Protein backbone atom coordinates (compact mmCIF):
# COMPACT_ATOMS: atom_id res chain seq x y z
CA UNK A 159 0.00 0.00 0.00
CA UNK A 160 1.20 3.55 -0.75
CA UNK A 161 2.59 5.36 2.33
CA UNK A 162 0.05 8.23 1.97
CA UNK A 163 -2.96 5.89 1.99
CA UNK A 164 -4.88 5.47 5.24
CA UNK A 165 -7.11 2.61 4.09
CA UNK A 166 -8.03 0.77 0.93
CA UNK A 167 -11.77 1.05 0.19
CA UNK A 168 -11.88 -1.03 -2.99
CA UNK A 169 -9.07 -3.42 -3.93
CA UNK A 170 -7.64 -3.95 -7.41
CA UNK A 171 -9.29 -7.39 -7.57
CA UNK A 172 -12.70 -6.03 -6.55
CA UNK A 173 -12.47 -3.29 -9.19
CA UNK A 174 -11.59 -5.73 -11.96
CA UNK A 175 -14.31 -8.18 -10.92
CA UNK A 176 -16.93 -5.42 -10.90
CA UNK A 177 -15.81 -4.20 -14.34
CA UNK A 178 -16.46 -7.65 -15.79
CA UNK A 179 -19.96 -7.60 -14.31
CA UNK A 180 -20.69 -4.07 -15.60
CA UNK A 181 -19.27 -4.97 -19.02
CA UNK A 182 -21.60 -7.96 -19.21
CA UNK A 183 -24.64 -5.83 -18.40
CA UNK A 184 -23.64 -3.13 -20.91
CA UNK A 185 -22.99 -5.73 -23.63
CA UNK A 186 -26.54 -6.97 -23.18
CA UNK A 187 -28.18 -3.52 -22.90
CA UNK A 188 -26.39 -2.03 -25.93
CA UNK A 189 -26.19 -5.09 -28.20
CA UNK A 190 -28.63 -3.69 -30.79
CA UNK A 191 -27.22 -0.16 -30.68
CA UNK A 192 -23.96 1.52 -31.70
CA UNK A 193 -23.37 3.64 -28.60
CA UNK A 194 -21.06 6.62 -28.40
CA UNK A 195 -19.12 5.93 -25.23
CA UNK A 196 -17.81 9.17 -23.73
CA UNK A 197 -14.98 9.03 -21.19
CA UNK A 198 -14.64 12.06 -18.93
CA UNK A 199 -10.98 12.96 -18.46
CA UNK A 200 -8.84 12.88 -16.65
CA UNK A 201 -10.32 10.77 -13.87
CA UNK A 202 -12.12 8.13 -15.93
CA UNK A 203 -9.11 7.06 -18.02
CA UNK A 204 -8.20 3.81 -16.18
CA UNK A 205 -11.85 2.79 -15.70
CA UNK A 206 -12.70 3.56 -19.31
CA UNK A 207 -9.68 1.64 -20.58
CA UNK A 208 -10.63 -1.48 -18.64
CA UNK A 209 -14.42 -1.24 -19.09
CA UNK A 210 -14.51 -0.89 -22.89
CA UNK A 211 -12.57 -4.14 -23.21
CA UNK A 212 -15.38 -5.90 -21.33
CA UNK A 213 -18.15 -4.61 -23.61
CA UNK A 214 -18.52 -7.26 -26.27
CA UNK A 215 -20.46 -5.37 -28.94
CA UNK A 216 -19.84 -2.58 -31.44
CA UNK A 217 -19.23 0.84 -29.94
CA UNK A 218 -17.52 4.11 -30.75
CA UNK A 219 -15.62 6.01 -28.10
CA UNK A 220 -14.50 9.56 -27.60
CA UNK A 221 -13.18 11.58 -24.68
CA UNK A 222 -14.03 14.92 -23.21
CA UNK A 223 -11.87 16.72 -20.66
CA UNK A 224 -13.83 18.62 -18.02
CA UNK A 225 -12.70 19.90 -14.67
CA UNK A 226 -14.27 21.53 -11.64
CA UNK A 227 -12.11 20.57 -8.68
CA UNK A 228 -8.81 22.25 -9.59
CA UNK A 229 -6.37 21.79 -6.74
CA UNK A 230 -8.67 21.10 -3.84
CA UNK A 231 -11.20 18.80 -2.21
CA UNK A 232 -14.17 21.02 -2.93
CA UNK A 233 -16.04 21.41 -6.17
CA UNK A 234 -15.93 24.93 -7.57
CA UNK A 235 -19.45 24.20 -8.83
CA UNK A 236 -18.33 25.53 -12.20
CA UNK A 237 -17.70 22.86 -14.82
CA UNK A 238 -15.03 23.87 -17.32
CA UNK A 239 -14.69 22.17 -20.70
CA UNK A 240 -10.96 21.74 -21.18
CA UNK A 241 -11.40 19.71 -24.38
CA UNK A 242 -14.68 19.04 -26.13
CA UNK A 243 -15.69 15.89 -28.05
CA UNK A 244 -14.58 15.39 -31.65
CA UNK A 245 -17.80 13.50 -32.39
CA UNK A 246 -21.35 14.81 -32.75
CA UNK A 247 -23.76 13.36 -30.19
CA UNK A 248 -26.87 14.22 -32.28
CA UNK A 249 -29.05 11.12 -32.64
CA UNK A 250 -26.57 8.96 -30.72
CA UNK A 251 -27.04 6.71 -27.70
CA UNK A 252 -24.48 8.26 -25.40
CA UNK A 253 -22.96 6.33 -22.52
CA UNK A 254 -20.95 8.57 -20.21
CA UNK A 255 -18.13 6.88 -18.28
CA UNK A 256 -17.15 8.53 -15.01
CA UNK A 257 -14.86 7.60 -12.16
CA UNK A 258 -17.03 9.22 -9.49
CA UNK A 259 -20.28 11.08 -9.02
CA UNK A 260 -19.96 13.24 -5.92
CA UNK A 261 -21.76 16.64 -5.84
CA UNK A 262 -23.32 15.65 -9.18
CA UNK A 263 -22.40 19.01 -10.77
CA UNK A 264 -20.22 17.50 -13.53
CA UNK A 265 -22.74 14.92 -14.68
CA UNK A 266 -25.72 17.23 -14.33
CA UNK A 267 -23.94 19.66 -16.65
CA UNK A 268 -22.95 16.97 -19.17
CA UNK A 269 -26.34 15.24 -19.32
CA UNK A 270 -28.05 18.59 -19.98
CA UNK A 271 -25.41 19.50 -22.59
CA UNK A 272 -25.81 16.21 -24.50
CA UNK A 273 -29.61 16.51 -24.48
CA UNK A 274 -29.28 20.08 -25.76
CA UNK A 275 -27.02 18.71 -28.51
CA UNK A 276 -29.85 16.29 -29.40
CA UNK A 277 -28.51 12.93 -28.24
CA UNK A 278 -31.06 10.12 -28.63
CA UNK A 279 -30.33 8.83 -25.12
CA UNK A 280 -27.86 9.64 -22.35
CA UNK A 281 -26.88 7.11 -19.69
CA UNK A 282 -24.20 7.15 -17.02
CA UNK A 283 -21.88 4.43 -15.82
CA UNK A 284 -19.74 5.37 -12.82
CA UNK A 285 -17.22 3.33 -10.92
CA UNK A 286 -17.98 5.14 -7.65
CA UNK A 287 -21.05 6.87 -6.29
CA UNK A 288 -20.81 9.12 -3.23
CA UNK A 289 -24.50 9.87 -2.53
CA UNK A 290 -23.77 11.88 0.65
CA UNK A 291 -21.87 14.46 -1.43
CA UNK A 292 -24.80 15.27 -3.68
CA UNK A 293 -25.75 18.93 -4.33
CA UNK A 294 -28.01 18.26 -7.34
CA UNK A 295 -30.57 15.54 -7.91
CA UNK A 296 -28.91 13.10 -10.33
CA UNK A 297 -28.23 9.38 -10.16
CA UNK A 298 -26.16 7.02 -12.33
CA UNK A 299 -27.68 4.22 -14.42
CA UNK A 300 -24.85 1.79 -13.66
CA UNK A 301 -22.73 1.92 -10.49
CA UNK A 302 -19.66 0.01 -9.41
CA UNK A 303 -19.40 0.86 -5.72
CA UNK A 304 -21.07 3.23 -3.26
CA UNK A 305 -18.44 5.06 -1.17
CA UNK A 306 -18.72 7.05 2.08
CA UNK A 307 -18.39 10.82 2.25
CA UNK A 308 -14.57 10.83 2.27
CA UNK A 309 -12.13 12.18 -0.30
CA UNK A 310 -11.00 9.14 -2.25
CA UNK A 311 -7.96 8.67 -4.50
CA UNK A 312 -6.55 6.12 -6.91
CA UNK A 313 -7.55 4.40 -10.14
CA UNK A 314 -7.84 7.78 -11.89
CA UNK A 315 -8.90 9.87 -8.89
CA UNK A 316 -6.42 12.51 -7.81
CA UNK A 317 -5.48 14.85 -5.05
CA UNK A 318 -3.59 17.74 -6.70
CA UNK A 319 -2.90 15.50 -9.69
CA UNK A 320 -1.29 12.74 -7.62
CA UNK A 321 -2.31 9.14 -6.93
CA UNK A 322 -4.20 8.61 -10.22
CA UNK A 323 -1.88 5.68 -11.00
CA UNK A 324 -2.75 3.61 -7.91
CA UNK A 325 -4.53 0.41 -9.00
CA UNK A 326 -7.03 0.57 -6.07
CA UNK A 327 -9.34 3.12 -4.40
CA UNK A 328 -8.11 4.49 -1.08
CA UNK A 329 -8.54 7.22 1.48
CA UNK A 330 -5.69 9.68 1.94
CA UNK A 331 -4.02 10.13 5.34
CA UNK A 332 -5.14 13.45 6.86
CA UNK A 333 -1.52 14.58 7.43
CA UNK A 334 -0.96 14.59 3.65
CA UNK A 335 -3.49 17.37 3.01
CA UNK A 336 -2.95 19.17 6.30
CA UNK A 337 0.66 19.81 5.25
Ligand SMILES: O=P(O)(O)OC[C@H]1O[C@H](OP(=O)(O)OP(=O)(O)O)[C@H](O)[C@@H]1O
Pocket residue numbers: 198199200201202224225226227228233256257258259260261262263264265316
Ligand atom coordinates in the same frame (compact mmCIF):
# COMPACT_ATOMS: atom_id res chain seq x y z
O1 LIG B 1 -19.87 15.04 -8.94
P1 LIG B 1 -18.80 16.07 -8.91
O2 LIG B 1 -18.76 16.79 -7.57
O3 LIG B 1 -18.88 17.04 -10.05
O4 LIG B 1 -17.39 15.33 -8.98
C1 LIG B 1 -17.05 14.38 -9.94
C2 LIG B 1 -16.03 14.87 -10.92
O5 LIG B 1 -14.89 15.43 -10.23
C3 LIG B 1 -13.70 14.81 -10.68
O6 LIG B 1 -13.14 15.50 -11.76
P2 LIG B 1 -12.17 16.77 -11.61
O7 LIG B 1 -12.92 18.04 -11.79
O8 LIG B 1 -11.37 16.62 -10.36
O9 LIG B 1 -11.23 16.59 -12.88
P3 LIG B 1 -10.19 15.38 -13.14
O10 LIG B 1 -11.01 14.18 -13.55
O11 LIG B 1 -9.34 15.88 -14.25
O12 LIG B 1 -9.44 15.15 -11.86
C4 LIG B 1 -14.16 13.44 -11.12
O13 LIG B 1 -13.26 12.85 -12.02
C5 LIG B 1 -15.51 13.71 -11.73
O14 LIG B 1 -15.40 14.09 -13.09
Ligand SMILES: [Mg+2]
Pocket residue numbers: 201227228315316
Ligand atom coordinates in the same frame (compact mmCIF):
# COMPACT_ATOMS: atom_id res chain seq x y z
MG1 LIG C 1 -9.67 15.77 -9.99
